[in-house]
Amino acid sequence: MTSIGTDKTTQQIGKVIWAENLCKKFGAFTAVDHISFEIEKGEIFGFLGANGAGKTTAMRMLTGLSKPTSGKGVVAGFDINTQSEQIKKNIGYMSQKFALYEDLKVWENIRLYAGIYGVPKKEIAPRTDDLLHRLGFEKEKDTLVKSLPLGWKQKLAFSVAIFHEPKIVFLDEPTGGVDPAARRNFWEMIYQAADRGITVFVTTHYMDEAEYCNRVSIMVDGRIDALDTPKNLKDQFNASTMDEVFHHLARKSTRNAD
Amino acid sequence: MKQFAAFVKKEFRHILRDHWTMIILLVLPILMVILFGYGISTEVKNTRFAVLDPSRDVVTQGIVNKLATSEYFILGDYLTSESQIEQCFTHSNYGLVLVFGNRFGEQIMDPDGVQIQLIADGSDPNTASILTTYASSLISLYAKELSKEDEKALLISPQVKLLFNPSMKNSFNTVPGIMGVIIILICALMTSVSLTREKEHGTMEVLLVSPMRPFLIIFSKMIPYFCISLVNLSTILLLSHYMLGVPIVGSFGLVVLISLIYIFVSLALGLFISTVAEKQIVALLISGAGLMLPVVYLSGMMFPLESMPVALQWFANIIPAKWFIIAMRNVMIKGLGITSVLREIIILVGMGSLIVFASIKRFKIRLE
Amino acid sequence: MLRYLLEKEIKQFVRNSFLPKMVVMLPLMAMLIFPLIANFEIKNINLCVVDHDRSIQSQKLIQKIQSSGYFRITDVAESYQRAMLQVESNNSDMLLEIPVAFGKDIEQGTSTNVLIAANAVNGVKGGLGSSYLTAILQNFSVDIATKIQLPKAMPQGAGFSIIPRFWFNPTLNYKMFMIPALMIMVLAIVSGFLPAMNIVGEKESGTIEQMNVTPVGRFQFILAKLIPYWLVGFIALSIAVLVSRWVYGFKPQGSIVTVYLFASMFMLAFSGFGLVISNYAKTMQQAIFMILFFLLTFIFLSGFYTPINNMPQWGQVLSNFSPFKFIIQSVRLVYLKGCGFADMLPQFFALCGFAVFFNGWAVLSYRKKS
Secondary structure: OOOEOEHHHHHHHOEEEEEEEEEEEEOOEEEEEEEEEEEEOOOEEEEEEOOOOOHHHHHHHHOOOOOOOEEEEEEOOEEOOOOHHHHHHOEEEEOOOOOOOOOOEHHHHHHHHHHHOOOOHHHHHHHHHHHHHHHOOHHHOOOEHHHOOHHHHHHHHHHHHOOOOOOEEEEEOOOOOOOHHHHHHHHHHHHHHHHOOOEEEEEEOOHHHHHHOOEEEEEEOOEEEEEEOHHHHHHHOOOOOHHHHHHHHHOOOOOOOO | OHHHHHHHHHHHHHHHHOHHHHHHHHHHHHHHHHHHHHHOOOOOOOEEEEEEOOOOOHHHHHHHHHHHOOOOEEEEEEEOOOOHHHHHHHOOOEEEEEEEOOOHHHHOOOOOOEEEEEEEEOOOHHHHHHHHHHHHHHHHHHHHHHOOOOHHHOOEEEEEEEEOOOOOOHHHHHHHHHHHHHHHHHHHHHHHHHHHHHHHHOHHHHHHHOOOOHHHHHHHHHHHHHHHHHHHHHHHHHHHHHOOOOOOOOOHHHHHHHHHHHHHHHHHHHHHHHHHOOOHHHHHHHHHHHHHHHHHHOOOOOOOHHHOOHHHHHHHOOOHHHHHHHHHHHHHHOOOOHHHHHHHHHHHHHHHHHHHHHHHHHHHHHHO | OHHHHHHHHHHHHHHOOOHHHHHHHHHHHHHHOHHHHOOOOOOOEEEEEEEOOOOHHHHHHHHHHHHOOOEEEEEEEOOHHHHHHHHHOOOOOEEEEEOOOHHHHHHHOOOEEEEEEEEOOOHHHHHHHHHHHHHHHHHHHHHHHHHHHHHHOOOOOOOEEEEEEEEOOOOOOHHHHHHHHHHHHHHHHHHHHHHHHHHHHHHHHOHHHHHHOOOOOHHHHHHHHHHHHHHHHHHHHHHHHHHHHHOOOOOOOOOHHHHHHHHHHHHHHHHHHHHHHHHHOOOHHHHHHHHHHHHHHHHHOOOOOOOHHHOOHHHHHHHHHOHHHHHHHHHHHHHHHOOOHHHHHHHHHHHHHHHHHHHHHHHHHOOOOO
């Protein structure tokens, strides 16, 4: 596995994300403690854990927002230690905090991010209309984002994050604060994206959402304590729901979940 | 009471945790004392002057010497032609050029007198007029020495007393003003922002439904700022006393009393702004533009009020800092007693009560 | 890519409910109201006269004082104590006590003492006031002396007529001193303060993090933030220039192009400073305090209010660390003395130095990663 880090080898292996012994320390505190995992193309990978378990920190390292203290990782064929700018061109990201510009109109937000990711100028307008049509947002094209309801904002943010057809999209607790119907709706969009070959890396609190994932990892105190398909995990822990699996593992936590 | 203490502790922790703001809050008064104490100095010293003197006789030499040996002036170059004068002001650091006429010494006995031109750089008007006044009196002095036999020339000898501030230190004037600014900054601006922050984050609602009485909650938020302002006040007084030599001539107790009243007015202002503003940034803007700017510029702290247009002078009356500064100068610098500041104290107490009353009204409306 | 970012910034700016108004109001307010406030001009000094003599000579003296234009005689008190009360209550700034037999003494050629007491809490006013009054008394004294001694045909000696001339600003109009400095204040707020607040605002709302995972480079991001504010800075500067021309009739003696050239270099430098602040501040409140802190220091060290020559030695050395010093100097030189670019090369290079320093620091301290 030593040759990993070059574009060719990872593609041969078919892994879109590959991490080995990733570690992040803030002073004496180890936020992420030597985690290793692999994710295949088109997979929906659930990244679970209690608050403070280290999910967001791990995700920030993979997206190039944060430098690992030690360990190796490859995302979309590029080394996270040295090629973070390359990675950024090939991923989409939707953060916990809703991060579209509230004082820009719907189409202006789409245009901005499309432009940033280098979508050719001629394609932006027709593809925007197409997207708005698919979302049923035609009437909201000229609405300022701040006046949209939260559920719509999240759908829009997700659509913007994958507008440039990235290899991977990172979703950091994308469905916080919306009702179950909107959440189901949102997951349908995630499936559509995965069908198009976009790998989805998603962190979540909701255990029912964990069931939707192809594979799930559960972080406890900065380590990955379990990683498998939801079905295998339930069998392994002799549980009927992912919720039980999670509680079983989370009980071991020594960190204060604050 | 136990609850109240717990709240106050919480507020202290909030403030202490924000290191940057804390550092700035503690260093700002020190910086201001230094800058205002030394930075705005209108004492003109060691100004370089040039001389255009075609005759170079005993009298002109005497005048030049008289200026050069004074503490105000340092002799720079002798010029050779009038065309060089402009260069003195544009390229070199001259404040004054002394121009004598041709054959100056010969004409001196002329009954019509002779001319000396003092050319000053008018781009800084105050320095220019100070320099020419100094130079003129030095030259007149020389003229008197010249006519020694005529002792009657000094018929009137004025005795000049500079009251309250014999060495004309600028800091005597500005230290009360610095106190005025810092207190407004801490008590009004910081308080209003921190109260609005709770509103913005929705934590205010949580506190208001707690068993604590709403006024105690607000009170608990004010106490830390009150303490910080006391720390700042002592810093300013100590620094200005030991570093700048600003005395406290009047009663120290009175100085403290006036400060406490002014702190009360400032806290009331902060409270009032927080009842008006819904967002931190709005509170910042209101207290920044509505309080800080007027306090710095219209309180008479830096710029004398009497040089301003009447409308602005009227407006200045509603600025609490104006009255605070007058009272402080009267007590601290002039050493006057309480009767001399009664008017200012009454005005400040009146303003404070009015603002508190208005905020309570607004606050109740909001609760209903 | 830059183009999309610029589009975004400009739309956000125009759509803001506060900023566009501010860009117009700020220079207007600064130019229309500030020169009225920021006025150190000493005129109309209130004088209280205690005339124990009440003779023709003392009346003449009072008239001479009144006609000098500097003083306003507010009161004629009976006793020194009374006059002192006037000074203490701020009704008078100075008092002049004329002794009994003042008139008789000077007519007989006996010298006499008068007392001047000035409220020197404001040192400038007290000092200037008393030296004006002393000068008037000296003149009066010389007048009397010559009258008495004229018959003896003594050489007078005191006959220098001293003619003060004020170049560049013959009427000593204080506004002409303040206006160039105020223009720079406006520029500093628009080009340094506003972009810093904008960036910290994006930090607080989390949108900057979204930007950080995109391929947008730091230069592009920062450039897109600054360009609109540079443009807006020029608009604000132009408003200020036009107001000073139309309202005060104050035109630059030198070329206005030089003013703009220096202004653009200053904006480049000062927006770099704003960026440095935005890199360190986490909240708007912090940013405001930091900027307040440094702005105050920079301005005081710049000779904004009083000339640098009057500062203590250490102050003069420190003043070189204030970019405001060089830009205010240059704009005053162009406006009042008509200097050209070639005359102000040291100032220009100093500003270039600041631009490199602040922007370099900003780039080094900007972290897309934690």
